[in-house]
Amino acid sequence: MRRFVFAALPFLSIGLFAQIKPSAYMDSSLPAAVRAHDLVSKMTLDEKASQLEDWATAIPRLGIPDYQTWSEALHGVANSGYATVFPQAIGMAATWDPMMVQQMGDVISTEGRAKYNQAQREGNHRIFYGLTFWSPNINIFRDPRWGRGQETYGEDPFLTGRMGVAFIHGVQGSDPEHPKAVATSKHFAVHSGPESTRHIANVDVAPRDLEETYLPAFRSTVIDGHVKSVMCAYNAIDGMGACANTMLLKDHLRDAWAFKGFVVSDCAAIVDVTNGHHNAPDIMHAAAISIKAGTDLSCSIWAPGFNTLGEAVRKGVVSEDLLTKSAERLYTARFELGLLDAPGVNPYDKIPFSDDDSVQHNELSLKAAKESIVLLKNDGILPLEKAPKRIAVIGPTADLLTSLEGNYNGQASKPVSPVDGIIKQFPGAEVHYAQGATLATGFSVPVPRSVFGKGLKTEYFATTDWTGKPVAVGMDSSIQHDWRDVEPVPELETHDYSVRWSGTLQVPAAGKYAFILEGGSAFPYSPKENYRVVMDGKVVSEGTLTKGKLEMGAFAVVAGASPTAPPVMSGTTPARMELTFDDTKPHTFEVSYSHFGDRAGGGATLRWEAPEKAQLDEAVAAAKASDVVVAFVGLSPQLEGEEMPIKIEGFNGGDRTSIDLPASQRKMLEAVSATGKPVVVVSMSGSAIALTWAKEHAAAILQAWYPGGKGGAAVAQTLAGENNPAGRLPLTFYASTADLPEFTNYSLKNRTYRYYTGAPLWGFGYGLSYSTFSYEGLKVAKSVEAGKPVTAAVTVKNTSARAGDEVVEAYLKTPQAGGPKHSLVGFERVHLDAGESREVTLTLQPRSLSSVDDKGERSILSGEYHLSVGGAQPGDTAAKVETDFSVTGTAALPK
Numbered sequence: 086m087r088r089f090v091f092a093a094l095p096f097l098s099i100g101l102f103a104q105i106k107p108s109a110y111m112d113s114s115l116p117a118a119v120r121a122h123d124l125v126s127k128m129t130l131d132e133k134a135s136q137l138e139d140w141a142t143a144i145p146r147l148g149i150p151d152y153q154t155w156s157e158a159l160h161g162v163a164n165s166g167y168a169t170v171f172p173q174a175i176g177m178a179a180t181w182d183p184m185m186v187q188q189m190g191d192v193i194s195t196e197g198r199a200k201y202n203q204a205q206r207e208g209n210h211r212i213f214y215g216l217t218f219w220s221p222n223i224n225i226f227r228d229p230r231w232g233r234g235q236e237t238y239g240e241d242p243f244l245t246g247r248m249g250v251a252f253i254h255g256v257q258g259s260d261p262e263h264p265k266a267v268a269t270s271k272h273f274a275v276h277s278g279p280e281s282t283r284h285i286a287n288v289d290v291a292p293r294d295l296e297e298t299y300l301p302a303f304r305s306t307v308i309d310g311h312v313k314s315v316m317c318a319y320n321a322i323d324g325m326g327a328c329a330n331t332m333l334l335k336d337h338l339r340d341a342w343a344f345k346g347f348v349v350s351d352c353a354a355i356v357d358v359t360n361g362h363h364n365a366p367d368i369m370h371a372a373a374i375s376i377k378a379g380t381d382l383s384c385s386i387w388a389p390g391f392n393t394l395g396e397a398v399r400k401g402v403v404s405e406d407l408l409t410k411s412a413e414r415l416y417t418a419r420f421e422l423g424l425l426d427a428p429g430v431n432p433y434d435k436i437p438f439s440d441d442d443s444v445q446h447n448e449l450s451l452k453a454a455k456e457s458i459v460l461l462k463n464d465g466i467l468p469l470e471k472a473p474k475r476i477a478v479i480g481p482t483a484d485l486l487t488s489l490e491g492n493y494n495g496q497a498s499k500p501v502s503p504v505d506g507i508i509k510q511f512p513g514a515e516v517h518y519a520q521g522a523t524l525a526t527g528f529s530v531p532v533p534r535s536v537f538g539k540g541l542k543t544e545y546f547a548t549t550d551w552t553g554k555p556v557a558v559g560m561d562s563s564i565q566h567d568w569r570d571v572e573p574v575p576e577l578e579t580h581d582y583s584v585r586w587s588g589t590l591q592v593p594a595a596g597k598y599a600f601i602l603e604g605g606s607a608f609p610y611s612p613k614e615n616y617r618v619v620m621d622g623k624v625v626s627e628g629t630l631t632k633g634k635l636e637m638g639a640f641a642v643v644a645g646a647s648p649t650a651p652p653v654m655s656g657t658t659p660a661r662m663e664l665t666f667d668d669t670k671p672h673t674f675e676v677s678y679s680h681f682g683d684r685a686g687g688g689a690t691l692r693w694e695a696p697e698k699a700q701l702d703e704a705v706a707a708a709k710a711s712d713v714v715v716a717f718v719g720l721s722p723q724l725e726g727e728e729m730p731i732k733i734e735g736f737n738g739g740d741r742t743s744i745d746l747p748a749s750q751r752k753m754l755e756a757v758s759a760t761g762k763p764v765v766v767v768s769m770s771g772s773a774i775a776l777t778w779a780k781e782h783a784a785a786i787l788q789a790w791y792p793g794g795k796g797g798a799a800v801a802q803t804l805a806g807e808n809n810p811a812g813r814l815p816l817t818f819y820a821s822t823a824d825l826p827e828f829t830n831y832s833l834k835n836r837t838y839r840y841y842t843g844a845p846l847w848g849f850g851y852g853l854s855y856s857t858f859s860y861e862g863l864k865v866a867k868s869v870e871a872g873k874p875v876t877a878a879v880t881v882k883n884t885s886a887r888a889g890d891e892v893v894e895a896y897l898k899t900p901q902a903g904g905p906k907h908s909l910v911g912f913e914r915v916h917l918d919a920g921e922s923r924e925v926t927l928t929l930q931p932r933s934l935s936s937v938d939d940k941g942e943r944s945i946l947s948g949e950y951h952l953s954v955g956g957a958q959p960g961d962t963a964a965k966v967e968t969d970f971s972v973t974g975t976a977a978l979p980k
Contacts, residue, residue, distance in 0.1 A: 111148075113426050117262065121416035124149075125409055130395045133408040136415060137376075137391035139212075139352070139384040140647035151210050151649045152419065154349065155384060158193045158218040158256070158266075159236055159493035160793065161450075162441075164608075165200050165213040166571040168495030169446040169794065174222060175771055176457035176491075176790030178238035178815035179852075181892045182914045183251035185453050190255020192446045193218070194265035198433045199441040205428070211685075212609065213570075216422050217267040218256060219316060219349070220493075223249040223302040224277050226772075226816050227836055230828050231278035232725040232739035235771020235791065236493060239815025240837040240849060242298055243909045243933065246305030253310035261311055265433055267418055270306040271316035272351055274333055275299045279828055280728045281738035284353075284361040287321040288831045292941030296980070297905075298833055301932075304342055304980075313346040313418055317380055319354050319361070326358040329371070334379030341980035347414040350375065352384040355391070368645075369393040373403040381411035386609065387653050389645030442498050447795060454792040454799035456890070456914075459812035460853040461776075461786040466763055468806025468855055469713070472511045477707040478504045479521040479757060480717035481530050481750065482769040486565045486690075489796045491771060492722040496567050497794030503717055503767065504534075506797030510805050517711050521704030521757070522697070524721055525747040527733040529601050529692035532590075534562035535703070538671060541588040545574050549615075549681040551583045561586060564676060568687035569605055580612075583679035584689070590620070590674035592666045594699035600691065602676065603659035604630040607686025611655040614686070618662060619675040626662045633658035659692075697749065701756050708757040715804065716757060718750045718779075719769035722791065726771075743822050744775045751778055758782055767800055773818040780846055788814070806855060811890035811914065813852040813957070820846045838958060839905035850909070850957045856889030858882065858917070860955055862924075863966040871945040872976035875929040879954045879966060883917035890916050891956060893925050900948030901936035907951075907959065910934070927954070935978050943978040 109115060110124035125133065127147055135142045143151040157163035160171040171177060171189050180186070197216055204214040223245050226234040238248040249270060258265040275288045275295065290299065306312045315338060317328040327333060328350045338344045358364050358371035365371035372383065372391050383390030391411075397403045423431030440446075460467070482488045484502045501509075504518050520533040534540070540562050544555035556576040564586055566573065573584060592598060604614040617627040633656035635642070642653050666672075678689040708714045724731065729739040735747055745751075755778070758764050763784040768774055771791055779786050787810070789800050802808040817838050819825060824843050826835055833840050838849035864878040881891055895911035898904075911927035935945045950972060955965025 113430050117417045117420035118413070120420045121413045124416055125412045128412065130398055130405060130408070133412045134392050134395040135647065136412050137382055137394065137408065138647045139382065139386070140649045142647060142649050149425070152424070153210065153212040153215055154217045154382060156197070156213050156215045156218050157220065157493050158197060159220045159222065160189065160491065161495040162193055162196045162200060163213065163493050163495050164569060166496060166569065167442045167498040168196055169442055169450050170490055170495050170497040171450045172454050172457045172793045172796065173235050173491030173771055173791035174237060175226070175235045175239060175815060176792055177453060178244065178248055179459055179790060179812040180453060180456040180914070181244070181813045181912055182456055183247050185456060186248050186251040187255040188449060189453060190252045192449060194256045194258065195436060196441045196446065197266050198436040199438050202434060202436060203438040216424065217269070217314060217418065219269045219271060221249050221252045221268065221270065222272065223270055223306060224272055225298055225302070227277050227831070227833070228825060228828055229744050229773040229816065229819065230741045230825070232280055232729070232741070233727050234277065235491060235722070235725065240817065241815070241909050242301040244815060245302040249302055249306045250310035253306055253312045257311070257313065262421060263423070263431070264313065264421055267313045267422065269314035269316050269349065270303055270312045272318035273303055273315050273327060273338070274318060275322050275831060276318035276320055276327070279738070279740050281740070283319045283728065284357045287324055287362065289323060290831050293937050293939050294831065294833050296941040296943055297937040300337065307338065307342045307344050314349060315344065315346065316349050316351055317354060319351050319357050321362040326354065326362040326364050328354045328380045329358050329364055329375040329378045331378045337980055339379055347381040347411070347418060348379055349382040350380055350384050352386055353388065355383045355385065356388055369397050370402060373397045376403060376407050376411060381414050385646060387642045387646045387650055389643070392647055393645070450793050451795035451798055454796045455802060455808040457790055457792060457812050458799060458803050458808070458810045459788040459814055460810040461788055461847055461851070462780060462783065463785045463853055466713070466765060466784040467804065469804050470806045472514050472805070473712040475515045475517065475711040476507060476511060477517045477519070477711035477714040477757070477762070478507055478717070479519045479704045479707055479714060480753065481520055481522055481524045482719045483518065483717035484534060484563065485531065485721060486567060487721045487723055488719060488769045488791055489794060490567070491791030492726045496569055496571060500794045501797035503797040503800050506801035507715065507804070509798070510801035517707035519703035519707040520700055522700050522749040522753040523694070524724060524750070525733060525735055526749050528724065529599070529694050531563055531565045532600065532691050532693045536590055536592065537563060538589050538591060541586040544585045545577055546583045547577055547579055549581050549583050549679045551585050551677050551679070564689055564691040566688045566690065567605060569607070570684055571687065573687070580684040580687070581681035583677065585675065585677045587675045589671035591671045592669055592699070593703050594696060595666050595668060596696045596699065597663065597665045599694040600662045600664065601659050601693065602630070603690050603692065604657060605680070605686040605688030607654065607683070609654050610651055610683045610685035612683040612686045613681050615679045616660055617677040618660070620664070621672050625664065626660050628660065630660060631655050631657055701753060704753055705756050705760060708760040708762050711762060714757050714762050714764045715767060716754055716764055717767050717769060718746060718754065719774065720771065722771065740828070741772070744773060744819060745822065746774050746776060746778070754778060765804070773816055775818070775820055775846060777820060777846065809855045809887060809889040811852065811854050811892060813850050813892050813894070814847055815849070817841060817845050817849050818847040820844070839908055848958050848961050850894050851961050852892070852957070854889050854891070856883055856885040856887045858891045858956055858964050859884050860964055860966045863954055863968050865952060865968055865970050868971045868973060871947065871972050871974040872931050874931060875934065875970070876926060877911070877929060877952060877954060878924055878926045880922055880924050881915065881917065882922040883919055886919045888916070888918045890914055893927070893954060894957060895927050895929065895952060895954045896959060897929065897934065898951040899934070899936050900946050900950065904936050907953065931976065932978060934972065945972060945976040945978065947972055947975050
């Protein structure tokens with residue numbers, strides 16, 4: 086018996102609800118594709134076109150609410166309030182633990198459902214509250230200068246494919262007909278910078294590079310991961326925009342890989358088809374050739390896109406059948422998710438809001454952060470098992486919220502900075518903190534806690550003008566808060582609020598200081614943010630932070646956008662104050678901030694540009710007063726990231742022009758090292774930094790990435806030996822920018838570990854441990870038939886007195902002349918107690934044994950193969966075993 090259910094639509098009157106006659110699309114017992122076909126058949130031409138936009142409009146006569154397809158969940162549910170924040174994707178790659186990535190994906194879909202369910206109860210259909218997540222980013226991190234490389238799983242297609250599939254399995258769940266959420270593999274394809282030219286760049290990629298490096302991870306997520314959505318990229322390939330490219334979307338995705346889901350454009354990428362790549366004369370024709378190629382959904386923001394396709398059909402530019410097919414794909418996904426069923430029909434409707442940002446989920450993010458840390462150097466100083474009596478914690482990333490959270494992030498409700506993690510981990514130690522340096526010359530950083538004495542009294546008001554009695558009072562060590570879409574404290578119960586910080590401010594040296602107060606990110610809405618700054622009883626600055634011209638890169642703001650898109654957001658302008666201090670005495674100080682008018686956004690950060698010498702002197706003083714120095718260096722997602730306006734020495738538009746550690750931080754390291762105290766360097770970044778000085782002079786080096794909300798605790802536990810590091814690098818750490826080919830060159834020649842001919846600082850797959858391991862007894866059949874998998878078994882032993890994890894890495898050299906020097910073909914992270922041995926079995930699939938010729942054709946060659954299994958690449962470790970085996974015959978493999 087069929088069960089007809091009606092979606093809970095608060096905007097429908099009882100009379101209108103009664104007019105909707107039961108149809109097949111309302112029958113939850115039918116397959117999603119059948120329901121989608123029935124529903125779309127009832128839409129008019131223009132209604133179909135309206136559904137092919139990120140802001141899909143409501144169709145009340147059919148009982149269809151509006152829906153925003155755009156949600157983000159790269160390493161935690163993003164942009165929709167508090168969530169569990171895992172390490173940035175590049176850090177998750179460094180775990181070399183697909184099960185951990187899958188568990189992260191499961192947490193994401195659980196928290197996404199919790200947020201969605203609560204949003205439905207509130208009648209909230211806004212962007213970022215849906216269940217179609219535009220993650221993972223599986224582009225190949227071919228060049229460390231790319232600012233968005235932090236969002237990827239590194240430079241290797243095999244590792245990227247394994248991690249991408251694990252993420253998708255976690256997000257979508259085990260039932261393909263009833264996914265917990267939809268994942269999206271992006272950006273298809275051959276997309277990895279530069280950011281400044283991504284809307285106009287054309288990549289003439291060699292067929293071999295395309296098949297060998299740029300497409301395999303996408304193929305894995307489609308064929309092995311069964312991903313339900315794919316996002317096409319901004320750039321053009323072979324002269325045709327990626328979203329209108331039939332070679333990618335038809336020949337590979339639909340035909341060769343049999344992809345059945347929907348394709349969404351990157352945001353404004355359909356505009357790029359006409360404005361950037363000039364493949365069409367206008368947006369309507371760009372939409373037409375894009376839907377013909379296989380794109381189903383246009384993310385257009387404040388511009389027209391696929392909503393022009395109704396007119397295109399009327400003008401005979403495109404067939405209505407294509408709109409029907411795309412709409413059916415989109416609605417198949419919505420029906421599979423249960424978004425149009427009555428509350429309670431889908432079992433995921435029972436996931437409570439309390440599952441969001443839960444204690445258990447945050448414990449998992451801490452575990453992931455600990456697994457992600459890579460020990461690059463250790464002269465024996467680590468772990469600090471006998472806690473030093475005095476520890477200097479210095480550096481600009483020691484207390485930097487953005488370098489915990491990364492980009493495309495949720496908001497950590499209780500972030501643990503490295504300095505706080507160390508204070509808690511070493512309760513008997515005297516901790517001397519100094520910021521020491523800015524991240525890069527010309528770039529401001531948050532005013533450090535050392536300036537504010539015992540801290541700042543923080544008062545929260547349920548008014549927007551700091552009047553009335555505060556509903557909550559607390560203390561903050563500094564002012565750096567990210568309150569996107571949340572009330573700062575539960576007592577507020579309103580998104581219209583104000584906050585006041587008061588205390589004293591004491592600069593480290595007399596001189597000129599610039600202070601910058603910036604508000605929170607509110608994309609794509611326009612709340613109001615006002616402020617006032619008072620020093621020694623006098624107002625030094627006041628006004629609004631939400632003013633100025635909107636700067637959104639290449640997003641086109643023109644008439645014709647979806648009617649449910651919000652008004653074009655206002656720009657934001659941080660407040661800048663330049664103050665000169667004649668003394669280093671405490672001054673009374675007060676910062677007031679208010680947020681109102683829209684729930685989006687919220688947050689405040691007080692930054693400064695301080696005299697370099699004053700910062701260095703503080704760092705040196707802290708070092709002299711301590712037994713060991715822990716120096717936190719690195720970058721921030723405000724320096725490296727997506728299409729940003731920044732342009733200073735070493736950085737341009739979100740990318741880096743130099744991979745060196747910025748000069749300001751290098752000077753800091755040299756100054757504290759000159760005190761003679763041992764220096765442990767902790768690098769927090771989304772990419773590889775040339776830590777050349779540190780490799781030569783530091784006692785130890787940890788790479789901690791952007792480690793998530795609990796990252797500071799993970800670092801501290803690793804320093805103390807409570808966590809035994811076992812992370813491995815997912816990309817090559819080059820010694821110099823001069824070692825890299827041109828950034829715009831997509832050829833793999835002399836790129837990544839498979840083709841690089843130089844000597845890196847540290848290679849892909851490298852990572853040390855507090856334990857030691859040995860390998861023996863590699864067992865592989867001496868001869869195998871082409872097209873058959875190969876089984877390799879090896880015994881791994883923990884030869885130390887400390888339990889720890891080891892990552893077993895298998896690299897293969899094929900007989901192909903001019904092929905990669907070797908390629909990763911298998912890996913497994915295993916835990917071994919002290920003295921424990923275990924046999925680890927790896928299955929090498931036929932595609933891992935294959936080679937790609939210059940025509941882009943893949944086959945398994947006859948001949949001798951060399952296999953190395955160990956704790957790193959063959960040349961980077963003595964803990965390995967190697968053998969040769971032969972393959973008889975040949976076997977051609979499909980795209």
